[in-house]
Amino acid sequence: MANGSVMAFNGLEWKVHVADGSSETKVVEPGVARRLYIQLQGQIWRCLMKIGRFFEKARDIAASEPTKAIHGVKVGMALSLVSLFYYMRPLYDGVGGNAMWAVMTVVVAFEYSVGATIAKSFNRISATFLAGSLGIGVHWIANQCGELEPVILQASVAILGAAATFSRFIPYVKARFDYGAMIFILTFCFVSVSGYRVDKVLELARNRVSTIAIGTSICILTSMLFYPVWAGNELHKLIYKNLEKLADSLNGCVTEYFKDNEERSGLKQEGYKSVLNSKASEEAMANLARWEPAHGRFKFRHPWKQYLKVGASMRSCAYCIETLNGFISSEVQAPELLKKHLKEVCMTLTSSSSNVLKELAMSMKTMTKSTKTKFLVQEMNFAVQSFQNVLKDLSKQVLVLPEHEMDEGKLKTQIVPIMAIVPLATLASLLIEIAERIEGIVGVVDEVAAQAEFEVVKYKKNKEKKTFEV
């Protein structure tokens, strides 16, 4: 027991010499204070572990996406730039005590992508201006009414606040002017409420607008000039990477199915999942990209909305691949004989489908109208046709017969119960459906190419031959 308590509580062991000469071991249970201390130690240890893991996570993010770490540095730069206004007396005297508003603008309006920064800056300036003028107007009207002044001010704050808040639920406003609506309420309250005490409303408003202008221009310049992250560019990258992922996971999925049980690896098949879940980020980026000026290969009016359609048609294809993946990893398997029989034609269809996807990804990536796409789609449709033909031929080779009719010298034909065909028939229909949906993606990408005026790349004759070998 002594030993046990030593282990459990770090208790003290005393040897007591009793009068008869024998000695007795006494164990003293550790005091409450000591126990608390040990518990606290454990807590602190766990806490430190947590913090350690937190920093590991942070390091991983910084390593895998350095632009995010750079964004942090950019914000730090912009902040020290704007706080110069506070430290340098001539600049400080220029904008008065309102320099704080410039700092605040930088903190609030500096976003990860250029589009988001511009959108927030625009929202902030225009909403401040609008609400400021409206506030001064209401303030003037209230002033004329004498006694009723506080009532009018209060009522206007409540009504406009309610209306602007509600407007944020309207999709059009939410997508473009959500932040603006908030700033509108804020500024209106400031002007109309503070106007009750401060008489120099106009000067205050002028100062506020100029400091906000300083803050927003620092934001926009910093975000555009140092390692800019363009929402449009990110969206573009997301779309073509998702196309590549679809191609890879379709290919990986079917290859896995036709592998022997031992060879299976479980790799490459999860790519389509990022397609399934990218709707929200695509929409957000397309919204922000519209605020961005021309950059890189993108013109000012690049058809970002069209990208959403590409995303939607990719998702519709990804749903099918998800179902396909479910089947392939399910327990019900087709008999090896049939699998072998259909392997080649399945693989041909799959690889021609995923070639189309890869070509689309390439066309998006390089922003060129690919002349190959048409051929690849034809090839895919041809593969669908020949797949269907093989299925038809199957009925000549494989007789689906109930077992008791296995007589009359039909031993040459192989006999497979109808149930065995079900998994392969499903695989077939899914692959054909996927090919159909890929054609849908081709259509939408073509629209993007037309609207964004992708260049046409012409292949020489000998090059065209090569493309078919891909």
Added chain:
Amino acid sequence: MANGSVMAFNGLEWKVHVADGSSETKVVEPGVARRLYIQLQGQIWRCLMKIGRFFEKARDIAASEPTKAIHGVKVGMALSLVSLFYYMRPLYDGVGGNAMWAVMTVVVAFEYSVGATIAKSFNRISATFLAGSLGIGVHWIANQCGELEPVILQASVAILGAAATFSRFIPYVKARFDYGAMIFILTFCFVSVSGYRVDKVLELARNRVSTIAIGTSICILTSMLFYPVWAGNELHKLIYKNLEKLADSLNGCVTEYFKDNEERSGLKQEGYKSVLNSKASEEAMANLARWEPAHGRFKFRHPWKQYLKVGASMRSCAYCIETLNGFISSEVQAPELLKKHLKEVCMTLTSSSSNVLKELAMSMKTMTKSTKTKFLVQEMNFAVQSFQNVLKDLSKQVLVLPEHEMDEGKLKTQIVPIMAIVPLATLASLLIEIAERIEGIVGVVDEVAAQAEFEVVKYKKNKEKKTFEV
């Protein structure tokens, strides 16, 4: 031509009497000013139309989701409540000129759901407190360094700003403390930068915290006491409504397939789409629900995270239904003969599957452990079994034979080419896969029921009989 220009430009027509007595018609093109005026008129008209449509949209939203309109009213209320601090002299003297910060807090922290309001309020208070103390500390250190003061302040602003901005990319921080990180930067900048001028930093900080506390308590009280919108409740509603939608669209989808061409309506099949797209909102709501106190039937530690698993398993089922829907509306149709043969067994499987979903929805809705679920799942599995048996039996009735072997007195058996079986085989596997995935949902809902301690409802014997008739 005169007529044309009258129509086009509203031009003027003059009759000029020439010396020889004849008269000539002269058309004067309208001036630039007039043309601009007409164009402007058109623009204004289009603008008015747009505004009209905007208000229509707003009215529709208010009518369909009155809680959103009520939220607007609540914000208006809170704003006029907080601006009272400004108008009433005793209150104003209490918090000094910082009353503006209370107004600002209400504008910024008042969110649609109680959870979001509490999260923002908590973030705002704790970040202000943390950054305020840190800022005062840095300010004190900088003061000790004499000459170096501005350098230290500037560097601390840049470094902490960069670190806090980067921390917003870490998922854990993003989900819980995104707003807090921003407020941290803001407050730190305010305190350390303004400290350079204002000596009464401590008093300022005290005032700021107390006004923010006033603002947040007004926010939280208003959002909790008047028509509260609980994020948890919304999530709960979303989940069971989505379960109902899945059931309806599965049923509608298959019923539609077995209808004759003329009877088809195209109704009820799109419900699953809202399941496909609800991941982002589910996650957001689960994050916010954790901030909420016990409300209605939900305890403080309700397993909101588990709801996300229900959502995920529902989505996995919805992917299959999406694929199924694609097949059913595709052009490749099974022959009527086979369709009729399989109609009953398909419909049985479908209705038993959707009964399970409906029962799960009911169990979630009423927050009771349903004893029926087990029977319904058994019924569903039984339907799967009998479906598979029918498919096996099919091989006894339907011989899949190539046509040239149609001899030897087998005229009694019906002959169908293998290709004709493919669509029905696909339908079968999809329905069976859907049934499997529904079992997955049952498992996750059971976990929720266990963790949230749903009540068990016991049916009397005669009632239990009834349940099977549903």
